[in-house]
Amino acid sequence: MATLHYIFYLWILFASEYVQSSGKGCAPGQNKGAQDPSCPSSGGGSSGATTAATAETTTAVPTRQYSSSEQMASFIVDTFTSSTATYNNLIFPRKNFNDTILVDIGFSLIAITDFDEVAGTLEVIGILTITWYDELVDDSYSSSVHGPFTEIAIPNGFLWKPPVSLFNSASAIEPVGDTSNYVRMYRIDDSNDPYNRHGKMEWRPGVITKTGCTVDVAYFPFDRQTCNITFTHWGFTDKQVKFEPSASSLDLTDYSPSDEWSIEQSRLVEETVDGGSFVKIEITLERKPTYYLVNFFLPILILGILTALVFILPLESGERVGYSVTGFLTFAVYLTLIAEGMPRTSEPMAILSYYLMSMVVVSAAATIITVFTLRIFLKEENDPIPACIVYFIAGLNCLICTKEEDDDDETPLLGPDAVELQTTRVGSAKARRSRIEVESIASDDHPDNKYDVDWKLVASTLDIFSLVAIMAGSVAIAIVFLVPLAAQM
Structure with missing residues (x-):
């Protein structure tokens, strides 16, 4: 019996200390004043000053609070699914329908999957971050019933969402997102906030965009391409729903670099056209030219030198015509390969195409001169020379x-x-x-x-003259066409 009295006495002491120390129900051992400003800290004025300083430094980052699963489930039922639910996802989420909903759109680029210069399309994978304020979503909230939670994830099928669609899609124009996505709602309970008792909605749908892009290959492979990914909302004017992107460029935190393209710059621009609000994402891509330098430019320069060296071959060898024709066909093959990777446009054409075409003409001229030289070399000695x-x-x-x-x-x-x-x-x-x-x-x-x-001297002199002329022509053509390309590096 004495033992029971002792235990009861300890319990009374513990309870009284708990009440005196917390005042508002702080648990023993809780870090008073640091985690919950409502819990007074034990001590004198110095600790009170510490509490005020801590509260001031943590106001910028609100503490996340969650209710029990039953309370949060009750909020979903009371707000969205019960027969007495106050929220309807078909209703404009404002009590005053004359208000304008400002929608913040950000774009996080994940990867550039394809850039088809011939078709003029750019395909990327990214994540949209769409943020807006919903005035009606918090109407059914009661702290006594639903607990003190500050955020909750809600299936997007229950909510009103701005109908964001890809405007310049190269396939189909459809609203972004999927019914399986969730929207995160942040409750705002601050009388000084203009959006007090609103829900800050954050929706992050993943998108795979395939958009049209005007391709300029004039300086291929040192070219830069600027493509646009434009989003808009259907069914609303800019007086009802207006885009206001807070970010000025793409978010490249999770970006996987492309093997062919590097991102030179990007920007987000809001435009209003014919009463509609648009967000245009401009991406400037710069091609990585190493592959083309090794596989196109270097072989073409070498072939230009080899074309001139045909005139060094002895005329008696009989290999000159075959050598010249082979060089001509090689240039033609390279011209075909480059043409296959270019858009079917005449304005502008790639400088590389003009360079290759010029080298084809030089190679054809070398072949004609070779045939003509052999004709002269094989003339009879008795034939008079003019x-x-x-x-x-x-x-x-x-x-x-x-x-x-x-x-x-x-x-x-x-x-x-x-x-x-x-x-x-x-x-x-x-x-x-x-x-x-x-x-x-x-x-x-x-x-x-x-x-x-004699005729043999005429043929050998023509060889030397042709060697110098073809070599000089190849160098001149390379300077005319390749120097502007080199200036783009």
Whole structure:
């Protein structure tokens, strides 16, 4: 019996200390003043000052509170599902229908799954963050029945939601989100807040957007593409529902970088068109050019050099025509490969396409010159060479100067009189020729081909001239077309 009295006495002491220390029902051992401002801290004025300072620093981040499962279930039933429920998701969530609901939209980019330049479409995966204030969702709340919870997740089928749709969709224009998504409601219980007794609704639906995009490949593969992802709401004007994005750019926290594209910049812009409110997300993408430099530019430059080297091959080898045609077909194949990855537009066309087309023309010219050179090389030695070609080839090979020096050291050729005198002394059959015949013979002794120019020399000179011309043309074309591309790096 004494033991029972002792236990009862300890219980009385414990209860009295509990009441004196808490005043408003604080549990023993609770961190008074830090977790709950309603719990007074034990001690003097210094601890009171500490409590005030702590409350001031924690007002920016409200403490999350949750009721019991029965109380939160009761809130859902009383607000949405019971026969006496006060909330209707078909009703504009304002008591005054003249009010404007401001909707904050943010976009968190997850990945760029596809960018089809030919079709002009951009496909991305992202998460929309849609926030608005609902005035009717908190009407049935009672702290005594539903507890002191500050937030709750509600199936979005129970709630009114702004009908956000992808405006410039390349497939179908449908509202975003799914009935399986939940909307998180944050209760606002602050008399100083203009949205007191409202519910702050936050909805984060995942989206896969496929939108049209105007592609500019003029500086491919150093190009930058700017694409728009535009959202709007159907059925409401900007006087009823208006977008006001608080973020100025994309959220890239969870972004998985693309292997082909890098995001140069992004921005969110609100626009009002024909009484409708739109949010336009502009994404500027910059192509990573390493793949194209290795697989396109470097081979094309090498092929341009190889095209000129065809004129170094010996003419007797018989491989020149096959070599030239192979180079021409290689340029044609590269032109086809690049054309397959470009939009079917004429304005603008890629500078790389112009460069490749120019190199195809150069390769075709080299093939034609090669065939023409072989034709000259295989001519008969007795075929006369036109005088203009003789002087041109002799001038290029400096034969004119060397021939004149040789003529100064040798005895001059016999003139017409000397020939007549000599033929008379010999008394041969030539002596019977007239003076006119002798003069014609003398003129034949000075043919136009006095520089010993033959067809093989003409062919070899044409080879050297073509080698220099094709090489210089390839370099000039590369400078004209590739320097503007290099300036974009």
